[in-house]
Amino acid sequence: MSDWSAQEYLKFEDERTRPPRDLLAQVPLKSPRRVVDLGCGPGNSTELLLARYPQAEVIGLDSSPDMLRQARARLPACTFVEADLASWRPAERTDLLFANAVFQWVPDHPAVLRRLLEALPAGGALAVQMPDNTDEPALALMREVAASGPWAKRLASAAAARDDLPTVANYYDLLRPLASRLDIWHTVYQHVMAGPPAVVEWFRGSALRPFLAALEENMRGGFVVEYEKRIARAYPPCFDGKVLLRFPRLFIVAVR
Numbered sequence: 001m002s003d004w005s006a007q008e009y010l011k012f013e014d015e016r017t018r019p020p021r022d023l024l025a026q027v028p029l030k031s032p033r034r035v036v037d038l039g040c041g042p043g044n045s046t047e048l049l050l051a052r053y054p055q056a057e058v059i060g061l062d063s064s065p066d067m068l069r070q071a072r073a074r075l076p077a078c079t080f081v082e083a084d085l086a087s088w089r090p091a092e093r094t095d096l097l098f099a100n101a102v103f104q105w106v107p108d109h110p111a112v113l114r115r116l117l118e119a120l121p122a123g124g125a126l127a128v129q130m131p132d133n134t135d136e137p138a139l140a141l142m143r144e145v146a147a148s149g150p151w152a153k154r155l156a157s158a159a160a161a162r163d164d165l166p167t168v169a170n171y172y173d174l175l176r177p178l179a180s181r182l183d184i185w186h187t188v189y190q191h192v193m194a195g196p197p198a199v200v201e202w203f204r205g206s207a208l209r210p211f212l213a214a215l216e217e218n219m220r221g222g223f224v225v226e227y228e229k230r231i232a233r234a235y236p237p238c239f240d241g242k243v244l245l246r247f248p249r250l251f252i253v254a255v256r
């Protein structure tokens with residue numbers, strides 16, 4: 001798959017940084033020694049970790065060179081490493097693994113979550129937020145447009161880049177036996193967007209990537225026009241022309 005674009009992602013930085021703020025507010029650790037921001041992206045979530053834990057060693061980890069370039073420029077005093085979460089293991093003395101909006105992209109992520117929680121020392125924490133929005137119109141319409149246009153063959157596998165999340169109870173059953181304390185909650189954000197084109201822009205920085213990356217330049221425009229038409233019908237304007245992007249999200253804070 002093509003690289004992520006930090007520039008696209010940061011167009012909605014305030015909205016995208018709200019969930020990691022809400023997640024971090026529930027992390028009970030007072031003074032972790034080493035903190036790793038898994039899927040740190042352009043460093044927006046890493047910045048929150050540095051502010052909360054100025055005495056800790058804070059490391060950002062990501063698999064995208066473009067995201068890491070942006071993160072290093074933003075936080076030059078911080079260490080950033082390129083790695084794939086599928087096989088990465090925390091070093092000793094790592095007390096907090098923080099992962100905002102990344103595990104939904106990692107194949108078989110429940111097994112990876114389990115492995116990472118098991119690797120933490122007693123009292124260490126794994127804090128995770130994942131969008132649980134695969135059934136929302138914005139994502140269903142992506143798959144619908146992909147399946148119905150001249151691009152259908154090319155996009156046959158793009159929809160598989162994201163699986164539906166398991167149920168909240170599945171995560172509880174998976175992680176509770178390994179945790180001294182497990183906080184798990186599921187909530188629906190309402191991101192206020194300027195209009196339907198803004199909804200499309202939002203997803204260009206995330207869920208649309210696998211679809212657009214699989215298309216030649218000359219087909220991309222047609223795909224986006226068709227998608228935006230359907231988004232405008234699915235997200236009707238409020239009194240001021242803004243649209244509400246409903247966004248279910250799952251949060252987990254597991255303490256070893």
Ligand SMILES: C[S@@+](CC[C@H](N)C(=O)[O-])C[C@H]1O[C@@H](n2cnc3c(N)ncnc32)[C@H](O)[C@@H]1O
Pocket residue numbers: 004016017020038039040041042043044045061062063064067083084085086099100101102105106206
């Ligand atoms: C949606 S961004 C999240 C950025 C940031 N954590 C935030 O809170 O806004 C997801 C990031 O996960 C990274 N990512 C996706 N799969 C990954 C993997 N297998 N290993 C490491 N990073 C991954 C992407 O490169 C991207 O930067």
